[in-house]
Amino acid sequence: MRELKKLWIYVKKYKLFFFGGLFFIILNVIFSMIPGYLNRRIIDDVINGQQMELLFTFLVTYIAANFLRAAAIMIQRFFTESLSQNLLRDLKQDLYDHLQRLSFNFFNNNRTGELMSRMTGDMEAVRMLFADGMIQFTRAIFYIVFVMAVLIPESLKLSLVSLALSPLIGFFAYRLGVRIKPIFRQVRRQYSDLNSTVQENISGIRIVKAFHQQCYEMEKFDEENNNYFTKNYNAAKIWSKYFPIMEFLGGMSTVLLLFYGGRLVIEGEITLGIWMQFNSYLWMLIMPMRMIGHIVNMFSRTSASAERIFNILETEPEIKNKKKAVHIDRVKGEIEFKNVSLSYGDEDILKNVSFHAEPGETIAVMGATGSGKSSLINLIPRYYEPTDGQVLIDGIDNRDYDLRDLRSQVSIVMQDVFLFSETIASNIAYGQPGLDLEKIKRAADISSARNFIEEMESGFEEVIGERGMGLSGGQKQRVSIARAIVEESPILILDDATSAVDMETEHQIQQALEAMDQRSTLFLIAHRISSVRNADQILILDHGEIIERGTHEELIKNKGQYYTMFKEQYKEVIDEKEIEERWVK
Numbered sequence: 001m002r003e004l005k006k007l008w009i010y011v012k013k014y015k016l017f018f019f020g021g022l023f024f025i026i027l028n029v030i031f032s033m034i035p036g037y038l039n040r041r042i043i044d045d046v047i048n049g050q051q052m053e054l055l056f057t058f059l060v061t062y063i064a065a066n067f068l069r070a071a072a073i074m075i076q077r078f079f080t081e082s083l084s085q086n087l088l089r090d091l092k093q094d095l096y097d098h099l100q101r102l103s104f105n106f107f108n109n110n111r112t113g114e115l116m117s118r119m120t121g122d123m124e125a126v127r128m129l130f131a132d133g134m135i136q137f138t139r140a141i142f143y144i145v146f147v148m149a150v151l152i153p154e155s156l157k158l159s160l161v162s163l164a165l166s167p168l169i170g171f172f173a174y175r176l177g178v179r180i181k182p183i184f185r186q187v188r189r190q191y192s193d194l195n196s197t198v199q200e201n202i203s204g205i206r207i208v209k210a211f212h213q214q215c216y217e218m219e220k221f222d223e224e225n226n227n228y229f230t231k232n233y234n235a236a237k238i239w240s241k242y243f244p245i246m247e248f249l250g251g252m253s254t255v256l257l258l259f260y261g262g263r264l265v266i267e268g269e270i271t272l273g274i275w276m277q278f279n280s281y282l283w284m285l286i287m288p289m290r291m292i293g294h295i296v297n298m299f300s301r302t303s304a305s306a307e308r309i310f311n312i313l314e315t316e317p318e319i320k321n322k323k324k325a326v327h328i329d330r331v332k333g334e335i336e337f338k339n340v341s342l343s344y345g346d347e348d349i350l351k352n353v354s355f356h357a358e359p360g361e362t363i364a365v366m367g368a369t370g371s372g373k374s375s376l377i378n379l380i381p382r383y384y385e386p387t388d389g390q391v392l393i394d395g396i397d398n399r400d401y402d403l404r405d406l407r408s409q410v411s412i413v414m415q416d417v418f419l420f421s422e423t424i425a426s427n428i429a430y431g432q433p434g435l436d437l438e439k440i441k442r443a444a445d446i447s448s449a450r451n452f453i454e455e456m457e458s459g460f461e462e463v464i465g466e467r468g469m470g471l472s473g474g475q476k477q478r479v480s481i482a483r484a485i486v487e488e489s490p491i492l493i494l495d496d497a498t499s500a501v502d503m504e505t506e507h508q509i510q511q512a513l514e515a516m517d518q519r520s521t522l523f524l525i526a527h528r529i530s531s532v533r534n535a536d537q538i539l540i541l542d543h544g545e546i547i548e549r550g551t552h553e554e555l556i557k558n559k560g561q562y563y564t565m566f567k568e569q570y571k572e573v574i575d576e577k578e579i580e581e582r583w584v585k
């Protein structure tokens, strides 16, 4: 019920459609009752009363009622569809917008397939309540109320007999609703799982093929698909158990009506026409009872779906703006980590990390895999927040900045390159539509991407596949570096961004970055000494702690882990003696 209340906030924007829809559903009920009444008049007045002159009027009324009913149905549909489609659009937009605001952690903890099924299946369930459920529910109530209002004055006894089996039908319909509700919940959950399986398989199809796991994947899908089938089948079994009972009881109501009504006619208590009218209206009394299960079901399905949607909508982003956030146009790019620690759950990832970077400096971060390099740089644009300590940008805690402003100061090339299935130019100019092509080309120049782009058939207008399909790993990295460069942000982060690029090209990129007019403060995560040796500061991370820091020369002299890595990477071309002579002495 709470969920339906929340939905009302969306529905009330379309009051006209909602109340208009209700009005025409009620009109539809009224027009559907006219033929039953005319049946009675035709039997009592035209046939038994021999008033043939009335027949024409009744027939015209019959046609008019039918026509008006059809018109009411049409308008009712127009209103309920308009309501439900508008509602669907608004709710989808809100959910989508909200997803954009949620923090990284939310996406770490929720599977894409599941989120997709909220965007589709759950949304559709909510829509159906207003497109269909609203009609069923309103019709059910008004059929009972109006039909009883007409029939009771005619014959209380026959009305009661007509309704005699209704409680029983209602009981079974209700039981059906109760029993089927958890199954439908399972069906929905299974639908999410099935979606997730398909989504993960398609995104990871290259890995699947590379590992020859098609059979395993087919079996996995088969299992999920069978589970989905079984759950739907279980729901159908419950339906098939209760449905015949309700049909039977509905049929028995007709028998009761025939038997008792027939007697009342013979005894002269009611006319044959009234009895016919009862007969015509009987389905209007049985239908709502039979629909109880369906309606209860639809409400509970919708509230389960709405609950899942509102769960997301009510999830507060973990990282939010402070009330009086500091707005900035452009920072200088001075960055200081002050005793920064970070934990994910119980796991300590960064421990007491401190360093200082002047604007325009290059800070390289090295360390074994899993030592916390990406976690460290993720703190600068506040993708995560430190558990302890502070990240200062231009002397201000980055939590004090307006989040949008802060993130616009930082351009990042992530380890896992993601490109959209658009043209290369629009990938580079992502978020800056209409950006001058010359600027795009200059950025591609700096990232050493221009040549290979221009060699393509459509050059910068070449449309690339999903996630950059059709480009090599190194080409994707260079396009994503260009995308970061074109933003001209004061802080640039390259997280292992040249790992797939050859050393020569990497060197060219670094030189071009250094030669830029407005040098960004550059964070460089890399594993190759050649990538970091010109950095102003090199930080060596080990299990989340900075264990060494300094310039290339200082670290070589230090003879610590950096020195070991250097020896390892250059053992083919330089021997220890030479190192001693060049750097240590």
Ligand SMILES: Nc1ncnc2c1ncn2[C@@H]1O[C@H](COP(=O)(O)OP(=O)(O)OP(=O)(O)O)[C@@H](O)[C@H]1O
Pocket (backbone or CB within 6 Å): 108, 344, 349, 367, 368, 369, 370, 371, 372, 373, 374, 375, 376, 415
């Ligand atoms: N969102 C997360 N939730 C929980 N643990 C995480 C999360 N992200 C990273 N970790 C863990 O934090 C540790 C450091 O990860 P991080 O990605 O920062 O390492 P890294 O030094 O960049 O490694 P690599 O060189 O392999 O990219 C790892 O043990 C990783 O499992």
